[in-house]
Amino acid sequence: MRLLIVEDNVELAGLLAKGLRAAGYETDVLSTVDDASTALRTTFYAALILDLGLPDGDGLTLLRQIRHRNIPIPVLILTARGGLQDRVHGLRSGADDYLVKPFALEELVARLEAQLRRPGHLLGGALRVANLEFDTGNRQASINGQPQLLSSRETAVLELLMRSKGRVVSKKQVEDHIFGNTNEIASNAIEVYVHRLRKQLADKGANVQVHTIRGVGYLLAESK
Amino acid sequence: MPRFKSIISRIVILHVVAVAIASVLISLALSWLLNYATDSIHNQAMKKQAAVLAEHLKMAPNGGLILSLTPDLQGLYSQPYGRYSYAVVDSENRVLFSSLNGHTALFPTNPASGNVEFFQGNHRGATVSGVSIKKTVGGQTVWIQAGEDLDNRDVLTDDIVAEFFRKVGWIVLPILLVLLITDIAIFRRALKPLRQASEIAEKIGPLRTDLRLPTTEIPREVTPLVLAVNQALDRLEEGFRVQRDFTADAAHELRTPLSILRTRIETLEDQRVSKTLLNDINSMARIISQLLDIAELDSFVVEPHEETDLRMVCAEVIEFLAPLALAQGKDVALTGTSNPVMVRGNAEMLNRAIRNLAENAIRHTPPGSAVEFIVEENGTVSILDDGPGISDEERDFIFQRFWRRDRNMTGSTGLGLPIVRRIVELHAATLTLSNRKPTGACFSIKFVPLAT
Numbered sequence: 001m002r003l004l005i006v007e008d009n010v011e012l013a014g015l016l017a018k019g020l021r022a023a024g025y026e027t028d029v030l031s032t033v034d035d036a037s038t039a040l041r042t043t044f045y046a047a048l049i050l051d052l053g054l055p056d057g058d059g060l061t062l063l064r065q066i067r068h069r070n071i072p073i074p075v076l077i078l079t080a081r082g083g084l085q086d087r088v089h090g091l092r093s094g095a096d097d098y099l100v101k102p103f104a105l106e107e108l109v110a111r112l113e114a115q116l117r118r119p120g121h122l123l124g125g126a127l128r129v130a131n132l133e134f135d136t137g138n139r140q141a142s143i144n145g146q147p148q149l150l151s152s153r154e155t156a157v158l159e160l161l162m163r164s165k166g167r168v169v170s171k172k173q174v175e176d177h178i179f180g181n182t183n184e185i186a187s188n189a190i191e192v193y194v195h196r197l198r199k200q201l202a203d204k205g206a207n208v209q210v211h212t213i214r215g216v217g218y219l220l221a222e223s224k
Numbered sequence: 225m226p227r228f229k230s231i232i233s234r235i236v237i238l239h240v241v242a243v244a245i246a247s248v249l250i251s252l253a254l255s256w257l258l259n260y261a262t263d264s265i266h267n268q269a270m271k272k273q274a275a276v277l278a279e280h281l282k283m284a285p286n287g288g289l290i291l292s293l294t295p296d297l298q299g300l301y302s303q304p305y306g307r308y309s310y311a312v313v314d315s316e317n318r319v320l321f322s323s324l325n326g327h328t329a330l331f332p333t334n335p336a337s338g339n340v341e342f343f344q345g346n347h348r349g350a351t352v353s354g355v356s357i358k359k360t361v362g363g364q365t366v367w368i369q370a371g372e373d374l375d376n377r378d379v380l381t382d383d384i385v386a387e388f389f390r391k392v393g394w395i396v397l398p399i400l401l402v403l404l405i406t407d408i409a410i411f412r413r414a415l416k417p418l419r420q421a422s423e424i425a426e427k428i429g430p431l432r433t434d435l436r437l438p439t440t441e442i443p444r445e446v447t448p449l450v451l452a453v454n455q456a457l458d459r460l461e462e463g464f465r466v467q468r469d470f471t472a473d474a475a476h477e478l479r480t481p482l483s484i485l486r487t488r489i490e491t492l493e494d495q496r497v498s499k500t501l502l503n504d505i506n507s508m509a510r511i512i513s514q515l516l517d518i519a520e521l522d523s524f525v526v527e528p529h530e531e532t533d534l535r536m537v538c539a540e541v542i543e544f545l546a547p548l549a550l551a552q553g554k555d556v557a558l559t560g561t562s563n564p565v566m567v568r569g570n571a572e573m574l575n576r577a578i579r580n581l582a583e584n585a586i587r588h589t590p591p592g593s594a595v596e597f598i599v600e601e602n603g604t605v606s607i608l609d610d611g612p613g614i615s616d617e618e619r620d621f622i623f624q625r626f627w628r629r630d631r632n633m634t635g636s637t638g639l640g641l642p643i644v645r646r647i648v649e650l651h652a653a654t655l656t657l658s659n660r661k662p663t664g665a666c667f668s669i670k671f672v673p674l675a676t
Contacts, residue, residue, distance in 0.1 A: 214559065
């Protein structure tokens with residue numbers, strides 16, 4: 001999968017390319033708005049990693065061009081500008097995500113994957129946390145390669161938690177994901193599903209833990 | 225000379241002194257003028273009487289002089305009436321005629337005197353004021369004297385003089401007082417633009433360097449001062465801007481090299497040392513982003529109509545920090561109301577304040593314990609930890625920039641609480657700090673709730 005990195009700092013660009021290659025991505029590195037604009041016309045990239053301060057203009061100019069030309073490429077902004085206005089401005093200009101320097105390479109890869117897994121994007125297939133795997137194609141969970149039998153609601157909760165592994169999923173998100181727009185949800189329904197899921201995972205020896213963040217939501221992480 | 229704090233009081237005091245002096249002087253002047261006028265009338269009247277007497281002085285056939293007065297003139301000078309008197313004296317100082325009992329002159333006569341002379345003298349205990357005119361009748365020079373007893377003076381003139389102060393003189397004071405009050409009013413009015421300018425000046429501070437004093441209605445005498453103040457403010461604003469920009473630019477410039485360093489470490493073959501190095505980089509990155517936060521806060525103004533759901537902000541902060549807390553074996557929880565709590569404020573700024581408090585709480589609470597966020601309907605958020613708490617001595621220091629209890633503790637920058645305090649100030653919120661039993665700290669921020 002080929003990504004385009006637009007970053008005028010040659011050293012950082014080279015290191016990013018190296019790091020992303022280790023994570024399984026091919027990259028092209030360009031350093032100006034003009035070059036990037038031309039490249040995007042002729043080559044198909046899975047995602048764009050864009051620095052904002054470029055020698056021949058602002059990265060946001062390129063971003064607006066891309067959105068104007070209706071190129072459906074996920075754009076991840078890298079910037080030294082982390083101010084409130086900068087962030088709001090960046091996301092309003094059509095960026096899909098925004099990372100402030102210095103960022104962890106791991107974080108960049110995770111955010112990239114999150115973008116690529118979105119409907120219509122390229123990364124499908126398996127989600128994995130420790131020995132627990134979830135196939136988004138057939139919605140099948142397996143532990144140590146052994147397929148598990150889960151109810152449809154439990155499956156839905158697990159999918160959501162695995163899609164955002166290591167991050168908190170709010171209770172509201174879980175409710176919306178499972179019940180959609182219905183108003184009649186028993187107040188403890190979600191807790192019941194999470195409780196059952198937790199028990200199943202523990203019983204089957206999954207090396208993961210579903211944490212409850214009281215008053216906020218849930219978080220799935222590898223257990224220590 | 226006493227020092228006056230206000231121009232108005234200075235004017236009032238000096239004006240009162242001036243009024244007092246003026247009213248005395250004006251009264252004295254008026255009374256002198258009045259006396260002068262009455263004296264002048266009296267002298268004129270005396271001169272006229274002397275002239276009338278002179279008309280009645282005739283040359284007798286024997287060479288002597290005779291004074292034949294009409295009956296009403298005789299009445300005027302009669303002793304019982306006692307008010308007017310006359311005498312005619314010749315050049316040898318002999319009294320030819322006199323209305324007085326002792327046949328005496330009214331005043332001593334000086335042969336070398338001029339044609340008309342005014343006198344005042346005592347005559348048997350009475351003050352007599354009058355005139356002496358020189359006249360030559362039938363080759364003989366005589367002095368005709370006419371006088372009035374001042375103790376028995378013209379009633380009308382007397383009354384005017386006596387009553388003057390009581391009835392007329394006092395009018396000077398009220399008039400001057402009215403003038404004083406009018407002057408004060410005029411002055412207050414003239415100073416109004418200055419007061420308005422002061423009100424604007426009060427709002428000027430590091431956060432509002434854009435304000436300038438208005439010059440349109442300022443009195444011309446004060447305009448140079450106002451212009452000079454405005455120019456000084458221009459220079460100050462520029463100074464602030466340069467400093468703010470420097471902090472922001474420096475922090476920005478540090479981010480890219482730090483990013484390179486970080487990525488370089490992450491792509492190292494040998495992963496053994498990289499974990500500690502990455503922790504160091506995270507601390508540095510945290511300082512940089514907090515410096516930028518401070519630089520941004522220095523010029524940040526809360527929009528008056530901005531509203532934010534405090535509970536949602538807390539949930540976001542917890543979502544952001546929960547992975548970190550869980551990784552350290554610490555728990556986080558959001559309790560209190562489960563309804564939205566709308567408060568005045570900017571969501572991002574509230575997020576930063578609560579995040580800074582939460583990061584402190586997570587850092588200080590021991591593993592196995594929990595950091596609790598309590599959100600109340602009245603716009604209060606409290607963040608409770610089980611750490612060591614804040615001692616009384618520390619309270620004075622914790623809000624100072626770069627203060628840290630343990631300078632070796634990683635993750636602490638000494639910038640978090642100053643940021644929190646600044647955000648609290650910007651939102652007209654109140655921050656309270658208490659210790660928990662048996663141990664732990666509780667930071668509460670009460671924001672301005674919106675009426676629901």
